[in-house]
Amino acid sequence: MNESPSRITLDEWDARYARLRAGGLRESFYGGPLRRHADDGDERLLRLKFDNSAAALRLWNLLLSEEQRLREAAAAGKRLVGTMKDLGTVPVMAFALPNLIAFYPDGAWWIPCVMEGNSRVLALADAEGIDESFCPVRAMLGAFLCGEHFPLPELLVCSVGATCDDMSAIAQRLEHLGHAVLWWEVPHRRGPEEGEPAVELPGGFHAPQTLVEFVAAELERVRRGIEAYAGETLTEERLAASIGRANAVRGRLQELRRLAYAAPICPLPALEMQIAEMLAIHFCSDPAETTAVLDDLLAEVRRRTRQGRGVLAADAVRVYWVNPVADLRAMNLLEDLGGRVCGAEYLISHAIDSIPEDLPPMEALARMALADPMVGSPLDRAARICNEMAAVGAEALVVSRIPGASHCGWEATIIGRQARERLGVPIVEIEVPPISDALTPALRTRLEAVLESARQRRSANLGRRRAAALDEAALR
Amino acid sequence: MICVGYHNPLVPPEWIAAHGLRPKWLWLEGAAGGVSAPIGRGQCPFAASVAALAAQGAAGEAVIFTTACDQMRYAAALAGQAGASATFLMHLPVTWQTTMARNLYRDELLRLGRFLERQGGRRPTSDALWQTMQRYQAAREGLLARRCQLSARQLTEELAAVRSALSESNALRSPADASGNGKAEGAPATLRPRAAAIALALVGGPLTAAGALLCETIEAAGGRIALDGTEGGERTLPAVFADAWAAHDPLEALTASYFGAIVDVWRRPVAPLHDWLAGEIERRGIRGVIFHRYLSCDLWHGELQPLRKRLRVPVLDLDAVQEDHRIEARSIGRIEAFLETLR
Numbered sequence: 120m121n122e123s124p125s126r127i128t129l130d131e132w133d134a135r136y137a138r139l140r141a142g143g144l145r146e147s148f149y150g151g152p153l154r155r156h157a158d159d160g161d162e163r164l165l166r167l168k169f170d171n172s173a174a175a176l177r178l179w180n181l182l183l184s185e186e187q188r189l190r191e192a193a194a195a196g197k198r199l200v201g202t203m204k205d206l207g208t209v210p211v212m213a214f215a216l217p218n219l220i221a222f223y224p225d226g227a228w229w230i231p232c233v234m235e236g237n238s239r240v241l242a243l244a245d246a247e248g249i250d251e252s253f254c255p256v257r258a259m260l261g262a263f264l265c266g267e268h269f270p271l272p273e274l275l276v277c278s279v280g281a282t283c284d285d286m287s288a289i290a291q292r293l294e295h296l297g298h299a300v301l302w303w304e305v306p307h308r309r310g311p312e313e314g315e316p317a318v319e320l321p322g323g324f325h326a327p328q329t330l331v332e333f334v335a336a337e338l339e340r341v342r343r344g345i346e347a348y349a350g351e352t353l354t355e356e357r358l359a360a361s362i363g364r365a366n367a368v369r370g371r372l373q374e375l376r377r378l379a380y381a382a383p384i385c386p387l388p389a390l391e392m393q394i395a396e397m398l399a400i401h402f403c404s405d406p407a408e409t410t411a412v413l414d415d416l417l418a419e420v421r422r423r424t425r426q427g428r429g430v431l432a433a434d435a436v437r438v439y440w441v442n443p444v445a446d447l448r449a450m451n452l453l454e455d456l457g458g459r460v461c462g463a464e465y466l467i468s469h470a471i472d473s474i475p476e477d478l479p480p481m482e483a484l485a486r487m488a489l490a491d492p493m494v495g496s497p498l499d500r501a502a503r504i505c506n507e508m509a510a511v512g513a514e515a516l517v518v519s520r521i522p523g524a525s526h527c528g529w530e531a532t533i534i535g536r537q538a539r540e541r542l543g544v545p546i547v548e549i550e551v552p553p554i555s556d557a558l559t560p561a562l563r564t565r566l567e568a569v570l571e572s573a574r575q576r577r578s579a580n581l582g583r584r585r586a587a588a589l590d591e592a593a594l595r
Numbered sequence: 596m597i598c599v600g601y602h603n604p605l606v607p608p609e610w611i612a613a614h615g616l617r618p619k620w621l622w623l624e625g626a627a628g629g630v631s632a633p634i635g636r637g638q639c640p641f642a643a644s645v646a647a648l649a650a651q652g653a654a655g656e657a658v659i660f661t662t663a664c665d666q667m668r669y670a671a672a673l674a675g676q677a678g679a680s681a682t683f684l685m686h687l688p689v690t691w692q693t694t695m696a697r698n699l700y701r702d703e704l705l706r707l708g709r710f711l712e713r714q715g716g717r718r719p720t721s722d723a724l725w726q727t728m729q730r731y732q733a734a735r736e737g738l739l740a741r742r743c744q745l746s747a748r749q750l751t752e753e754l755a756a757v758r759s760a761l762s763e764s765n766a767l768r769s770p771a772d773a774s775g776n777g778k779a780e781g782a783p784a785t786l787r788p789r790a791a792a793i794a795l796a797l798v799g800g801p802l803t804a805a806g807a808l809l810c811e812t813i814e815a816a817g818g819r820i821a822l823d824g825t826e827g828g829e830r831t832l833p834a835v836f837a838d839a840w841a842a843h844d845p846l847e848a849l850t851a852s853y854f855g856a857i858v859d860v861w862r863r864p865v866a867p868l869h870d871w872l873a874g875e876i877e878r879r880g881i882r883g884v885i886f887h888r889y890l891s892c893d894l895w896h897g898e899l900q901p902l903r904k905r906l907r908v909p910v911l912d913l914d915a916v917q918e919d920h921r922i923e924a925r926s927i928g929r930i931e932a933f934l935e936t937l938r
Binding site: 247248249252253277279280281283284285287288289290291292294295300302303304306307309312329333336337340496497498520523524525526527528529530532533536 | 635636637638639662664665666668669670671672673675676684686688689690693695696699702706709861863864865890891892893894896897898899900901
């Protein structure tokens with residue numbers, strides 16, 4: 120069963136799956152060959168390369184079975200909460216109650232990629248005037264209109280304030296369609312004024328205590344809405360327990376990032392890493408299974424790292440990646456060209472940082488919500504990215520623009536300028552639409568250019584270090 | 596006197612003026628100020644223009660940005676980095692139904708006040724604030740009383756003036772001076788509203804220098820802008836202060852009249868904007884809506900179709916890729932065709 124780590128195609132996974140089964144692979148209730156998802160319409164899988172481990176198989180199966188699991192849960196009497204935009208806060212509250220399941224309808228933004236031409240979501244959004252000038256999250260509107268991709272939740276909760284305009288505009292459209300939305304506010308995270316009481320947030324940002332109190336009060340409104348919907352009381356004890364479970368997931372992700380991004384040889388491909396990180400926001404609708412999936416991935420990464428084995432060449436250029444990609448294939452492309460992701464900021468770093476457990480639960484959640492990289496100054500976000508880049512030894516920065524996203528017009532300018540000034544690494548901005556095949560030559564050229572620049576810089580640095588060592592030896 | 600530029604109508608100019616500083620409404624400045632802003636792909640021309648003005652110190656010694664949209668938040672960061680002007684980013688609560696949101700707005704006004712003090716302003720007494728508020732209210736009421744005598748361009752300019760230092764509103768620049776287009780002073784006779792002109796609403800976000808030309812174009816094509824629903828227009832004027840208690844707590848009156856009354860597209864839920872537009876369109880006998888939006892503005896773009904469904908009059912979607920001191924020929928043709936269909 121333990122074949123050499125590699126990235127394999129779906130065709131290769133067929134044979135790999137058969138060998139795993141023959142070797143005694145035991146799977147979860149949502150397990151099975153990856154091929155069945157492609158047969159069901161997820162045709163992008165035919166053009167991706169996957170990690171060949173059983174742990175990765177479980178990860179993909181958890182991701183791709185979510186719709187089915189949600190439908191089964193709804194049929195079994197569970198009540199669904201559609202949480203929008205906050206990326207990691209409200210699900211912790213909803214999962215505190217046993218009869219609720221939270222998920223992000225925003226996640227529909229990957230449907231046009233995964234299903235390629237088999238989904239109507241973008242066409243339906245177009246028909247509603249939400250065209251490609253919006254970010255791919257417009258797929259969510261199409262998903263609500265067709266009702267084909269997830270059971271429509273009866274409670275929708277959306278954070279607004281200093282957040283994404285695309286999301287706000289499209290969530291508003293859901294309300295126009297008759298889906299009531301519980302809006303709650305996350306104000307812009309500002310620095311404290313002189314003498315103003317302030318607190319440190321998860322991830323290291325700071326905010327005035329008054330803002331934390333405001334968000335905690337907003338979350339109390341959300342709590343009342345959830346309680347009314349669930350018909351149960353969301354006690355402090357239940358919330359604290361849910362925070363503990365969320366932290367169990369977050370702790371595993373932190374460890375996975377630490378191991379995978381720091382390993383001399385990349386032990387897990389960028390694609391699987393990105394999907395694993397995304398599990399943090401709502402646990403792919405199943406916190407227990409998410410924990411188990413991450414345990415498997417951690418075990419696999421530890422084994423590979425211990426053995427000094429990985430899926431990419433040892434000299435792959437270490438790239439820091441900013442923003443999630445609408446087309447998963449872009450992550451494959453970087454690796455095909457000789458790069459590896461050694462760190463990433465997929466707009467969800469606040470969903471991976473641990474939630475404080477020594478505070479009243481609502482205050483802890485408020486601090487977490489305010490730690491969202493999107494709600495503060497982009498300069499703060501850039502600073503955190505640069506700190507991480509320095510820590511992981513990133514040799515290049517890729518800012519992946521989300522097409523149509525209102526916040527992306529300035530990101531590369533602001534983040535790139537800081538990275539250039541502080542770290543001197545080459546930077547490239549790319550734009551990845553949901554299906555990037557037509558743009559592959561341009562994407563390839565841009566990625567090749569930044570990787571080549573990084574290699575030249577690496578050679579120059581190596582040359583300087585050697586010269587310095589020779590000088591030192593001569594002096595001795 | 597220290598000049599404080601701002602761009603969002605939820606920033607009360609009387610609050611700046613009461614601190615002894617000179618408020619300056621940034622709407623025409625992109626072209627009139629001689630500052631050209633490079634517009635990157637996906638960037639809002641208005642936000643880029645304000646950021647460029649601030650970065651070059653041309654928007655005033657201090658500039659107030661708001662969080663009403665993503666692009667302005669990023670523009671604030673860029674301007675702050677440039678350091679040519681002191682910058683302040685004011686959080687505007689998106690939700691409006693709760694006392695907490697209203698109190699947050701009021702707290703932001705107080706924080707803005709502390710910023711203004713750091714720029715050389717002085718904290719106003721209640722009496723001084725109330726007197727300043729009354730002067731601004733009188734200027735707004737005077738303008739609205741003259742409204743039907745003004746061309747759309749004049750109205751737009753006078754609205755900008757009552758959002759700035761009031762001494763300027765009493766000595767309005769000519770339209771030609773204001774737009775910097777070099778035309779002879781005074782509005783050409785052809786631009787005067789005609790009795791037979793078709794009543795229109797101009798709806799959308801902020802306008803740059805091209806806004807005044809857009810108004811002229813509409814009127815030259817036979818339209819009359821009976822409702823200015825753009826960001827600098829009548830839509831975003833504050834409610835009349837309630838005298839009985841405003842004198843007692845003028846800051847609370849400011850909060851009520853601005854935060855409690857101004858409707859805008861970024862607020863959630865957005866229903867008050869729809870209600871206000873529908874009501875005013877009905878009340879003013881408007882026959883068509885010109886919906887002006889920048890291509891990169893998701894907030895206005897997102898409401899285009901719902902407004903089309905809600906309003907009982909035809910809506911022309913006028914998307915602007917890049918605003919400068921010209922109106923695209925394509926837009927002129929579309930406006931003319933739209934008006935023809937309404938005749």
